[in-house]
Amino acid sequence: MILTLLWTDIMVWILLFTIVVWSWVVSGSPQVKKQWHTIFKSSIAMASATVLLFYLLFTLLDSVHFRLATPSTDTKSQQVQYGEMTSLLDLLFSHNIKNTERTYSAPFATHEYAKSIVVDANGVTKQAYLPLKHVSNNNDLLQKSMFAIFMGIVMGGSLIFLHMVWRKKRGFKSELPWRTAYLTLLFLTVIFTWFYMLSYHYHVLGTDKVGGDVLYHSLKSIRTGVLIGVLTTLIMLPVAIILGVSAGLFGGWVDDVIQYLYTTLSSIPGVLLIAAGVLSMQVMMDNNPTWFETTLERSDLRLLFLILILGITSWTGLCRLLRAETLKISQIEFVTAAKAFGVGKFTIIRRHIIPNLMHIILISIVLDFSGLVLAEAVLSYVGVGVDPTMHSWGNMINQARLEMAREPMVWWSLFSAFVFMFILVLAANLLSDRIQIVLDPRNKS
Amino acid sequence: MNSILNVENLSLTIGKDEILKNISFEIKQGEIFALVGESGSGKSLTSLAIMRLLPDVISVSCGDIKLKKKSLFALPEYEMQKVRGKSIAMIFQEPMSALNPVMTVGAQVAEVLKIHLGLRNDAVKMKVVSLFKEVALKDPEERYNWYPHQLSGGQKQRVMIAIALACEPDLLIADEPTTALDVTIQAQILELLKKIREDRKLSILFITHDMAVVSQMADRVAVMKEGEILEQAVCKEFFSNPQHPYTQSLLRDAMEKKEDSKIKEEGEKLLEVEDLKVHFPIKKGFFQRTAGYVKAVDGVTLSIPRGKTLALVGESGSGKSTIGQAILSLVHMTQGSIKFENKNLATLSERALKPYRRKIQIVFQDPYSALNPRMTIGNIIREGMVSLGVGSKERAAQDEHIKELLLKVDLEAEHARRYPHEFSGGQRQRIGIARALAVEPELIICDEPTSALDVSVRSQVLKLLRKLQEESGVSYLFITHDLSIVPTIADEVAVMKEGKIVEQGSVEEVMENPQEEYTKTLLAAAPKLPNKNKEAYT
Numbered sequence: 006m007i008l009t010l011l012w013t014d015i016m017v018w019i020l021l022f023t024i025v026v027w028s029w030v031v032s033g034s035p036q037v038k039k040q041w042h043t044i045f046k047s048s049i050a051m052a053s054a055t056v057l058l059f060y061l062l063f064t065l066l067d068s069v070h071f072r073l074a075t076p077s078t079d080t081k082s083q084q085v086q087y088g089e090m091t092s093l094l095d096l097l098f099s100h101n102i103k104n105t106e107r108t109y110s111a112p113f114a115t116h117e118y119a120k121s122i123v124v125d126a127n128g129v130t131k132q133a134y135l136p137l138k139h140v141s142n143n144n145d146l147l148q149k150s151m152f153a154i155f156m157g158i159v160m161g162g163s164l165i166f167l168h169m170v171w172r173k174k175r176g177f178k179s180e181l182p183w184r185t186a187y188l189t190l191l192f193l194t195v196i197f198t199w200f201y202m203l204s205y206h207y208h209v210l211g212t213d214k215v216g217g218d219v220l221y222h223s224l225k226s227i228r229t230g231v232l233i234g235v236l237t238t239l240i241m242l243p244v245a246i247i248l249g250v251s252a253g254l255f256g257g258w259v260d261d262v263i264q265y266l267y268t269t270l271s272s273i274p275g276v277l278l279i280a281a282g283v284l285s286m287q288v289m290m291d292n293n294p295t296w297f298e299t300t301l302e303r304s305d306l307r308l309l310f311l312i313l314i315l316g317i318t319s320w321t322g323l324c325r326l327l328r329a330e331t332l333k334i335s336q337i338e339f340v341t342a343a344k345a346f347g348v349g350k351f352t353i354i355r356r357h358i359i360p361n362l363m364h365i366i367l368i369s370i371v372l373d374f375s376g377l378v379l380a381e382a383v384l385s386y387v388g389v390g391v392d393p394t395m396h397s398w399g400n401m402i403n404q405a406r407l408e409m410a411r412e413p414m415v416w417w418s419l420f421s422a423f424v425f426m427f428i429l430v431l432a433a434n435l436l437s438d439r440i441q442i443v444l445d446p447r448n449k450s
Numbered sequence: 451m452n453s454i455l456n457v458e459n460l461s462l463t464i465g466k467d468e469i470l471k472n473i474s475f476e477i478k479q480g481e482i483f484a485l486v487g488e489s490g491s492g493k494s495l496t497s498l499a500i501m502r503l504l505p506d507v508i509s510v511s512c513g514d515i516k517l518k519k520k521s522l523f524a525l526p527e528y529e530m531q532k533v534r535g536k537s538i539a540m541i542f543q544e545p546m547s548a549l550n551p552v553m554t555v556g557a558q559v560a561e562v563l564k565i566h567l568g569l570r571n572d573a574v575k576m577k578v579v580s581l582f583k584e585v586a587l588k589d590p591e592e593r594y595n596w597y598p599h600q601l602s603g604g605q606k607q608r609v610m611i612a613i614a615l616a617c618e619p620d621l622l623i624a625d626e627p628t629t630a631l632d633v634t635i636q637a638q639i640l641e642l643l644k645k646i647r648e649d650r651k652l653s654i655l656f657i658t659h660d661m662a663v664v665s666q667m668a669d670r671v672a673v674m675k676e677g678e679i680l681e682q683a684v685c686k687e688f689f690s691n692p693q694h695p696y697t698q699s700l701l702r703d704a705m706e707k708k709e710d711s712k713i714k715e716e717g718e719k720l721l722e723v724e725d726l727k728v729h730f731p732i733k734k735g736f737f738q739r740t741a742g743y744v745k746a747v748d749g750v751t752l753s754i755p756r757g758k759t760l761a762l763v764g765e766s767g768s769g770k771s772t773i774g775q776a777i778l779s780l781v782h783m784t785q786g787s788i789k790f791e792n793k794n795l796a797t798l799s800e801r802a803l804k805p806y807r808r809k810i811q812i813v814f815q816d817p818y819s820a821l822n823p824r825m826t827i828g829n830i831i832r833e834g835m836v837s838l839g840v841g842s843k844e845r846a847a848q849d850e851h852i853k854e855l856l857l858k859v860d861l862e863a864e865h866a867r868r869y870p871h872e873f874s875g876g877q878r879q880r881i882g883i884a885r886a887l888a889v890e891p892e893l894i895i896c897d898e899p900t901s902a903l904d905v906s907v908r909s910q911v912l913k914l915l916r917k918l919q920e921e922s923g924v925s926y927l928f929i930t931h932d933l934s935i936v937p938t939i940a941d942e943v944a945v946m947k948e949g950k951i952v953e954q955g956s957v958e959e960v961m962e963n964p965q966e967e968y969t970k971t972l973l974a975a976a977p978k979l980p981n982k983n984k985e986a987y988t
Contacts, residue, residue, distance in 0.1 A: 036824065036869055338814040339822040339830075342885065345778050346834035347800075347807040356833070360824035 006073050009090055011305040013312075014068045016236055021065070043443050048185035050439040055189040056432040059197075060227055067094040067228040070301070090301045094228075098221050101204055104139035106216035109408075109415055113207050115140050118415065141206040153202035157195035165190065211417040213404065223421045225396035230429060233312055233381045234374040240316030241373075245323040246366065250354055252324075253331025263328070267321040275318045280389040282314040283307070304392030311384070311391060315377065323369045327362055334361050364444035371437030375430040382426065398422040453478050454620050454653045455500070460513035462495060462504070462677075469508070470495055470677045477621065480651040482644075484668035484685075486658060486700075488904035492677040493657045497623045500655075501538060502530050518620065536566045539614035543626040545606035549598040555609045556582075556594030559616055566617040581612040584649075585642060604635035608642070615646065623655045628663065632765040632931065637975035640667055659905060661704040662934060662977035665689055673697050689979065703909035704934075704979060720925050721777070721810075721893055722753040726786035728772050746772040748949035749786070754893065754942075757923040761936045761957075763972070764946035770929045773946075774895040777927070778810060779803055790893070808838045811886035815898035817878035821870040827881055828852050828866035831888050840889045855884040859914060876907035880914065887918070895927045900935065912938055933976045937961060945969050 010018075031037045045051050072087040095102060109118040116134035124130050136142070165187045172183075200209050200220060210219040252263040290296070290303060297303040334340065335358065343353050384390035385399020386406075393400060405419035455477040462470035470492050477483045485493045498504050500515055502522060515522045517537060525533065542548045550558060559581060560574045569577060575594070582590030585608040598606060607627060614622055624643065628636040640663065647654060656667055664671055665685065672682045673694065681694040692698050726747055734741040747769045754760045764770045775781045777788055779795060788795045790806055798806070811834075814820040821830055831852050835841050841851050853863040859880040870878060879899060886894050896915070900908040912935065918924060928939055936943055937957055944954040945968065953966040964970045 338816060338820040341775075341780060342812065342814070342820060342882075343833065343837075344780055345807060345810075345812050346837045346889070347804045348833065348837045352837075356825070357822050361822070363824075 006071050007087065008069075008071045011070055011090075011302060012309050013232055013236070013305055014070055016239070016309075017064065017068045017232065020235060020239060040443060042181070044439055045181050047439050048182040049435050051182050051186045052189045053432040053436040053439075055186050056193065056428060057436065059193050060231055060429055060432075063094065063224060063227045064231040066097070067092045067225065069093045090299050094224065097201075098204070098218075098224070101218040101221040104218070106137050106139065106208070106212045107135070108212070108214060108216055110137055110208055110212045110216075112209060112211040112219075112417055113146065114211070115142060118413075137208070140208070146203075146207070149203060149206060150199060153199040154195055156202065157198035158191070160198060161191040161194035164194070210421045213418055214408075219401075219418055219421050222396050222401060222418075223398075223425045226398045226401065226422065226425065227429075229308065229391060229395060229397040230378045230381060230426065232308065233315065234377045234433075236312045237315045237319065237377050238370050238373050240313060241320040241323065242366070242370070244316070245320040245327060246359070246362075248320075249324040249327025250331050250358060250362070253328040254335050254350070254354065254358065260328075263324070267324050270318070271321040276384075276387070276389070278318050279311070279314050279384060280387075283311060283389045286310045300394055304395040307392045308395065311381075315380065319373065319377075323366070323373075326365055326369070330362055330365060331358055334358055367444060368437065368441045371433060371440055375433040375437070378426065378430055378433070382422075398426045454518060455655070456514075456516040456519075457496070457500070458514045458516070460496070460499060460515065461511045462492075462499060462508050463511045464508050468511070468677065470499070473513070473674075473677075473679055475672055475679065475682060477653045477655060479620075479653055480647065481669045482647060482654045482656055482667055484656045484658060484664045484671045485674060486661065486664055486671060487674035488659055488906065490676075491674040493674055494625060495677075496674075497540070497625055497655065497657060500623065501534055501540060503534075532566075535562060535619075536617045537619055538621045538623060539617070539619040540623040540625065541607070541610045541614050541627050543629050545603060545610050545630070546598070548610055549606060551598050554595050554597055555601065556596075559609065559613050562613055562616045577616075578612075581616060582609075584615065584646070585609075585612045587612075602635075603631055604638060607631065607635075607639055611639075611642065611646070615650075618650070619652070621653045621655060623657070625657045626659070627656075629658075629660075633933065634765065634971060634975040636663075637977070640977070643667070660977065661701060661905065662979050665979050666977045673700070700905060701979070703906050718756055719753045720756040720791065721927070722789040722792075723773070723777070724751050724787045724789070726750045726773065726776060726788065727784040728769070728776050728781055729784040745949050747776065750946075750949070750951050752944050752951065752954065754925050754927060756892070756925055757919065758941045759919065759926040759928055759939055761928045761930060761940035761943045762946060763930060763933060763936060763943060765931060765972075767948075768946040769949040770946050771897055774812065774897050774927065774929055777893075777895060778807075778812060804838065808840060808889045809892045810895065811889060811891040811893070812895045812897060813879070813882050813886050813899045816902055817875045817882060818902075820882050821878060823870050825869075826866065827856075827868055827870070827873075830870075830881065831855060831866070831885050834885060834889045838889050851888070855888055858887065858918075859884045874907075875903055876911060879903065879907075879911050883911075883914065883918070890922075891924060893925045893927065895929065897929045898931065899928075901930070901932060908935070909938075915939065933961075933972060934978075945972065 045054065070090045070092050072090050075086045075088040091099075107117065110116070111118055114137065116136050119134075120132040121135050122130060123133050123135065168187075172179075203209050204218070204220055208218050208220070210223065213219055213222065248263050248267070252260045286307065290306065297306070340353060340357050343357055348356075381390055381397065382399040382402055385397055386403045388403070390399050391397045401418050401422040405415075405422070408415035408418055453476050457473055457475050460470060460473040461468060473492075473496060475483065485496065487493050495504070495508070499510065500522070504510075510523065517533065522530065522533065549555065553561075556575070556578050559578045563569050563574050563577055578594060579590045582593060587593050587605060587608050593601075593605075598609075601609065610627075627643070628639050631639065643654065643656075644667065646652060656664075658664060668685045670682070670684050671688045673680045673696065675696055681688070681692065681697050683693070688697075689701070692701055727745070727749055728747040729743040729745050731740040732742045732744060733739070750769075750773060752760065752762075762770045762773065772781060776783050777795075779798075783796055786796070790810065793806070795803065795806055821827075825833075828849065832848055835848055835851070842848060849866070852866050856863055856865055861877060861880055861884070865873075865881075870881070873881065882899075883894075899915075900911055903911060915926065916939065919926065926939070928936075930936065940957050942955065943957050943960045944951050945960065945966070946952070947968050953960060953964065953969045960969060961973070964973055
């Protein structure tokens with residue numbers, strides 16, 4: 006087995022590492038600590054954060070890629086053959102990948118969704134609902150569900166118990182609404198274990214046109230959505246901060262150039278830029294098929310490129326905000342005092358300006374996140390988003406366009422994509438609302 | 451005289467906290483009643499209660515307010531709407547934010563007339579013009595079509611008064627109406643209010659923190675502190691024989707004089723500014739060509755001896771703060787020289803300037819914006835020490851020094867770990883002073899350090915500044931618009947007008963025997979306390 010990390014995997018792990026380091030650094034400041042404490046005092050924020058953590062867990066599981074050694078048929082050759090790239094999540098759901106059906110089937114169905122022409126033992130041709138290949142036929146859905154739910158409660162309960170013990174050991178009273186977090190966690194684990202355990206016997210969310218499991222699709226799509234939401238902000242953030250702060254602080258021709266740049270950029274329609282960028286990238290990749298060993302690497306590069314382009318087109322708004330705020334802060338007297346002490350320009354930026362911009366940056370990260378997740382869906386629907394072979398909610402919705410026109414309607418693909426995306430975006434929005442209320446100085450009365 | 455307004459045992463509460471305790475007073479017809487107190491004493495709450503404009507969280511727990519014997523709390527809201535503006539009118543501290551910037555001032559006065567008196571077009575205009583005449587606006591017909599941004603602060607306040615008078619109210623509530631204005635303008639507005647009172651037999655509730663203004667304006671005075679009225683008296687009585695110890699200390703703080711330690715020796719000159727000019731270019735058009743100059747400072751010459759204080763007095767826009775910034779090399783000077791210990795700072799590069807940055811420091815006007823809200827007090831004070839390499843490089847020794855500094859400015863050592871928002875205005879100003887002292891400067895530029903502070907806090911800060919001067923022999927350039935504190939702190943005075951110094955000399959000479967016309971107007975305009983010596987209040 007060899008570990009082969011994709012570009013986006015590396016970025017995800019770097020990001021996670023930065024967040025951990027940042028929170029460690031920040032935990033030294035009682036002021037910031039108190040702010041986060043206030044944010045999580047709201048039970049809605051706590052629940053949203055738990056949901057987001059759950060999504061993040063799947064992203065991380067899906068961001069460890071490796072290639073397993075395949076048992077070589079040719080015993081003489083010493084060379085070990087490696088198969089396709091898989092992730093931890095793929096391993097978890099290997100049964101679902103293997104057990105593909107012929108075509109559409111509804112959630113928990115035992116037979117296919119449409120009639121097929123079959124020739125029975127007597128040689129009579131007739132139309133019938135074919136039974137599904139990988140579904141248990143003994144009628145024990147309820148019994149299995151009970152068992153799965155019981156397992157879920159045991160797992161969730163033990164996680165919560167461990168955390169409670171740890172809290173006791175730390176021995177401080179916190180006013181955070183842990184009960185809400187526990188309930189959310191329990192709910193999520195129970196649902197997930199139920200889905201997971203039944204996925205061995207049924208297609209829990211049905212199957213798509215080529216018989217692929219929809220639950221597996223939806224879970225794989227989490228990574229795409231979260232990645233686009235998070236990494237895009239990561240790319241746009243340094244550009245917006247550096248340009249915004251320099252424009253506001255240095256003024257003069259620097260300000261003129263930066264303003265000209267973002268005015269021009271923001272007056273070009275975003276979709277046009279993205280379409281142009283993605284299409285030219287596609288042409289380049291088609292001309293150089295030897296660059297990629299696997300299709301996964303290929304679609305990953307396209308995803309990375311999409312993230313880059315989205316980042317380039319979306320920094321202007323934040324940059325404008327930061328410029329205005331920097332202009333204001335640089336006129337405040339504590340900056341003048343620092344100048345009178347002969348403090349250098351970059352120290353002034355680092356010590357006096359950036360910390361006072363932090364609330365705007367944080368608020369815009371969380372606000373942009375949900376917007377970007379939705380933007381991915383729209384772009385993939387239009388056809389300039391991620392690679393068509395990639396699992397993404399946008400692609401699922403795109404496919405559902407035809408499914409909705411069938412009679413009877415195939416609703417579960419669209420439904421799953423909608424529910425998974427809706428929960429993620431809702432959680433992000435609720436959390437961002439709370440962060441905005443706490444961090445925005447204008448809300449302090 | 452019959453009484454217009456009766457406030458009887460008024461108490462206000464937020465939740466369980468009582469914020470106004472048993473307030474009672476009476477305002478008679480044609481009387482100016484002054485409500486005096488420091489910020490947070492409940493003066494403005496009282497006026498809001500009279501207008502029934504209290505925020506929802508505050509509730510009236512007991513008491514009553516009667517306007518001409520009619521209880522205001524018993525009125526339904528639509529009746530109260532008629533009382534506001536018609537029977538009781540109000541003018542505010544900040545005329546800029548009280549006027550709608552997109553309506554002409556004439557239309558804003560006319561609006562009130564249409565609503566309350568139901569006048570028609572021509573009659574309205576006639577009435578507005580006559581009101582503008584009454585508040586002594588020049589060219590009233592023309593001003594009718596002007597927008598608020600075209601008027602000066604004093605003119606805006608006149609328009610506000612015209613709006614207030616439009617419906618011939620019985621009572622005018624003036625909430626710090628002159629605090630945002632210059633001395634000469636303040637004098638004009640106060641004069642105007644007095645005249646209106648005479649002409650119309652109007653009652654005025656005058657809310658202020660300024661004792662000198664009270665002594666000029668009021669017939670009767672009430673002193674408030676922490677939601678209580680401590681003392682109520684006729685104005686003359688009040689100033690000649692204050693009863694309550696708090697009132698006595700307020701009056702004492704308001705008229706403090708510098709203890710005479712004046713040894714008339716000519717020390718060496720620490721700072722000499724010669725023919726300083728700071729002109730800001732006005733840029734115009736696409737290519738930002740220079741269309742002209744704003745002459746903020748135009749040929750100023752002054753000098754400060756070691757261990758002495760020079761007060762730089764002037765109205766807003768006279769260029770006094772720009773001089774301070776030029777001395778700190780924070781703005782580019784157009785011409786002239788600034789010699790500090792005989793070294794011309796104007797010719798030095800930023801690097802060569804660094805040793806001098808240590809010797810010249812600044813204390814700001816607004817204690818709220820002078821400290822970075824994201825840094826602890828300790829780090830704020832440390833910043834200059836690290837940047838300019840003053841004192842020890844080791845953190846522990848720096849901490850020790852910070853502790854000493856905090857104790858020196860009458861704060862506590864453990865404050866070093868706190869953040870600015872945990873402190874009051876006066877405490878923050880002390881932190882600002884400690885920050886300046888950290889680098890052991892020889893000259894501190896105090897840019898209106900007391901104008902945002904209450905009277906009693908102001909006198910504490912001034913006392914602290916004096917104490918520090920005696921201990922370390924630091925010099926001050928004290929920039930202020932408030933003539934009343936000049937004798938308290940300064941040795942010499944320079945009066946500025948439109949970028950130029952009109953008069954300069956020792957405090958006694960300038961204050962007692964001014965030569966220039968402008969200085970005379972300034973001194974005449976400044977409200978004064980009745981001439982009593984300090985001992986009367988002890």
